[in-house]
Amino acid sequence: MILTEKLSRSYGNKQALIDLDLRVEPGEILGFLGPNGAGKSTTVKILTGMIRPSSGRALVAGYDVVEQPLEVKRRIGYVPETAALYDVLTAAEYLELVACLHHLDAKTAAARREELLGLFGLGDAQHKRMSEYSKGMRQKVVIAAALLHRPEVLILDEPFDGLDANTAAVAKELLKRLADQGRTILFCSHILEVVERVCSRIVIINEGRKIAEGTAAEICAATGAATLEEAFSRLTGVRDVGLVAADVLSALDRT
């Protein structure tokens, strides 16, 4: 599970995250939403042990991310927002590297690599350098790397970015089944329809603070909105989207 208590992080004078309390139970997929700069990436980086919180506490799979970062990292699978990869390695080599870092034995690593890359349709391309891959292919490699060591907790930041419709559908189904197996999943995305369909519960943050929590229906009911998209706009303080679009158009006409 994932648990944060009064988690805060500041960059200089800027408070990126303020007293965030979060709880994601095993078997649950939590949708973690917020506008750009709301503090989602900061939260994810803290949970993955890449940066430290300024104050507060975060536990992942029962381990403190500050005190026991290696134990946390052994138990998480992380799909970052941008598919950060070593371009000149092949997908097979990259997964082999990740397997070594997780101390998987060579036989298991090879079997899982073949299986995952095959399932994602990269079996034939696995020995090509990733610099030759499309955005979607790179994203598949990142997802495969996150699943390679069978993690207890999955932290996914825009995991469907770049995936074709068929692969995205498979990935959505995969997430549900992983949750059914008892894995804890934190799911960050800007595509609200997907969040609504995949996640059992949603947390929305804005300017570093949690501003809503519940199922999609609960959040819609609390804000009096018909859709999650509308609820999100109301909660994050965006004025009428039609008005904003009209203002942009008139600015383009002026200059």
Place this chain on the structure above:
Amino acid sequence: MRRLLSALGVDYAQWRALTIASLKLDVRSGGGAAAALSNQRSGGGILGRMSGFALLGVFVAIAAAFIGDRFAASMVVLSYVTIMVATAMLVDLNVVILSPTDYGVLGPQPISSRTYFAAKLTNILVYTLALATLVGLPTVVVFLVKHGLASGLAGIVALYACAVTVTFAIVAGYARLARAVGVRRLRTALSWVQLAVSFVFYGAFFFVSEIVGRSVLANFTLPRSPWLLLYPGTWFASYAELAAGAGDWLHVAGVLASLALMALLVGAMRGRLSLEYVEQLGMLMAGGGDARAPRAARYRFRLWFRAGEARAVAILVRSQFRNDMRFRMGVLAIIPLTVIYLLMGVSDAREAGGARPDLSLVSVAILLFPTMLRANLAASDAFRASWIYFATPADRARLIRSARDILAVFFLLPYLALVGVTLSFFVDDPLWLLAYLVTAGLMSNLMLLLATLLNPELPFARPHEKMQETSRVIFVMIVAGLAGILLMRFVDRLYGNPLALATVFGALIAASVLIGRLTRTRIERQAAQLEFLG
């Protein structure tokens, strides 16, 4: 190895995997637009660069063979090795240890700080030890033949001990600095440290060159003074003396000092430095930098460059210098070299007492400065952002030419002005000085044009490649050195003959125009084929 690393708190399996991966990355990483065009694997580029260093090693060995005093020969060679390793660390590998770029990929993996640090250090050591081998090993062979087996073996130990010590010292320096000043001020602090360290290392280089240059090699000996111990090069040079059974208290003290330094550095590597390494990277990655908003730069650029491409390159160069630590450190590493050349020129001018001084070294600096800057301008960690050159209607040939023009206007001309003003205090004949500066400026511009003609590159559009900048610095130094000596002979001979001088000026201008045209045609053809490397 497994036991040693485990004792040091390093996970052997992870260290091995990371080391293999980093070597694969280095060997395979891009060889620039030209390499992409020719489908050339960068492995060939690395071999070429290594051959260059090996050739330098042979020259150093020949010099060592002619030095009668074994201690002096060891010191000279180890000083060269120190300079080469330090240059590689300062110019090429400067931010490898502190770069958070691959932390984005490896950060979420279960790697301990110490293992991560050990893998990075190993990656750097592979290069610095290879460099030390290429530059120093030919001399070891000379030692084996000339001074016997014991001296040769001691030479090998001294060579690698020296290279490892320099590498550890610079890494420890950078890492300690990161902790001392905090990550927010790290980028600025590193630039200034880079500048200071470059002064020290290049200063030492000229100290050694001066000693060697002014001595008859065969009779060159070092006085056995305790003051020698102030120069760490003598510590490692003492190994061969002791091994040959010719050592005295000075050499014993030197060896002890080197061992103490190594123990100190190894202790530093094992201590807090490696434990807090990942934390520092995390802070660097999260820090977001201290980018300052550009002032009215774009308006100033408009005065100089009217074409959109030129203004774009000018804005890019300025903002990269302010915000890209690696670019700024690369540029700042060049300044000490040119300033030291200038100071040596001033020293010669003072010795000449107002008469025409020998400005060969100043000439080298003038010829070197813009060409070396140009090399720095092509590579960037942000090379993927160069998609904008390919996705907009920008004229790529004009972008390449603009980068060259910006170097000439913003770097070469101010540098010539600085040299002119400085030397005017020491040279009585202002016309001679003017003739010299015009000739040097024209030749430097010609070198810049030639460099662009031979290798047209878009600004900040290819990834960095390890050791590429070091080999370029060495190559350009050799070419500029020869050209600088020729230049002085030119000016001195022709100054008394205004017609001949005017003819040379005319020829240089004509050659510049001709090469400019050739470059334009070639660049337009090449630029059309350049492809995005991201």
